[in-house]
Amino acid sequence: MNLKSAANFAILAGSTVTNTGPTKVQGHLGLSPGSAVTGFPSGVMVPPSSIHISNATVDQAKIDLTAAFKDAANRSGGTSIAGEIGGLTLIPGVYSASSSVKLTGTLTLNGNGCADAVWIFQIPTxxxxxSRSKIVLINGAKAANVFWMVGSSATLGTYAxxxxxxxxxxxxxxTTGVDVEGRVLAQNAAVTLDTDNIHMP
Structure with missing residues (x-):
């Protein structure tokens, strides 16, 4: 998966970005075509991170995000997964759900000793x-190689x-107190944060 210029952003949104509390963001924050970014400060952009609102930089990132989304959605031959993925240990590959997906408890991603191992999750809704769910990476798995294609919206429970x-x-x-090692990239609607830690891998 190649995010191109979108890889420079920890957060992308289409309509608004709203933060409550001392959220820490490591990576750029971008919004387009919307114009309302609220809660920074008290949210903190870790230098050299910056906020981009409806400028050429974020517009290109949104184009690249759309291309990456389509790439992930079009990957064929995926292994079917059920609606609940908590308790599973998954090796690298493409995983396809038929509808919504929930993570309760722990999901383990096992890289089998391969530093280039990639996971792509295709979730149509x-x-x-x-709350307090977690994803654990073992045997060389890297957060930078895990991609979640979500056809509708995503919600991360408290302290996940x-x-x-x-x-x-x-x-x-x-929601409150979540640690995300990765990116929060919403194509068309809002990103909402609350006392979180968002850091790019």
């Missing part, structure tokens, strides 16, 4: 993680530990 880049067609809500 919503992704929801439960999440790995990988979320590419959602609509909105992404990151």
């Amino acid at each position: 919503t992704l929801t993680t439960a 530990i999440f790995k990988g880049d979320i590419m959602a067609a609509k909105s992404i809500t990151v």
